[in-house]
Amino acid sequence: MSIMKEENIFSKELIAFIEEWKEKPGNLIMVLHRVQEEFGFISRESADKVALMLDMPLATIYGVLSFYHFFKMVKPGEHNIQICLGTACYLKGGDALVDELTNLLGIELGGVTEDGKFSLEGVRCVGCCGLAPVISIGGEVFGKVTKDQLPGIISKYN
Numbered sequence: 001m002s003i004m005k006e007e008n009i010f011s012k013e014l015i016a017f018i019e020e021w022k023e024k025p026g027n028l029i030m031v032l033h034r035v036q037e038e039f040g041f042i043s044r045e046s047a048d049k050v051a052l053m054l055d056m057p058l059a060t061i062y063g064v065l066s067f068y069h070f071f072k073m074v075k076p077g078e079h080n081i082q083i084c085l086g087t088a089c090y091l092k093g094g095d096a097l098v099d100e101l102t103n104l105l106g107i108e109l110g111g112v113t114e115d116g117k118f119s120l121e122g123v124r125c126v127g128c129c130g131l132a133p134v135i136s137i138g139g140e141v142f143g144k145v146t147k148d149q150l151p152g153i154i155s156k157y158n
């Protein structure tokens with residue numbers, strides 16, 4: 001018997017949630033949100049399992065996953081760096097932060113470093129435009145960030 005991957009083990013709560021939503025309209029999005037909440041992303045194994053539990057073709061699930069950018073199909077890094085791509089942040093130099101972070105980490109937006117330590121994610125306005133440009137790492141928000149501050153910020157997480 002093969003060893004189950006961690007990503008494939010649904011908690012009792014998640015299974016109960018899926019059972020509850022099974023017959024309801026719009027259930028797929030709700031279920032996928034809940035899966036992502038539990039694992040931080042939606043693995044192939046999770047998608048397979050959802051397909052089985054909702055009795056839906058896998059292609060339908062991947063259709064939804066690729067349509068909504070909110071869903072992640074790659075496991076995020078230990079520290080997920082979110083860069084705000086909203087208008088206020090853009091106008092205050094957010095694009096320079098994107099350039100610098102992709103340089104420093106050697107990955108593109110949406111990528112994960114080889115050691116799995118960092119991932120880089122572009123997000124919409126995070127609601128603190130007064131602090132633009134903004135990045136957040138694991139929920140910790142950094143405002144009025146300059147590109148020169150980025151190496152120092154990142155080193156805190158190394």
Ligand code: FES
Pocket residue numbers: 084085086087088089090124125126127128129130132133134
């Ligand atoms: S645009 Fe970045 S916080 Fe609003």
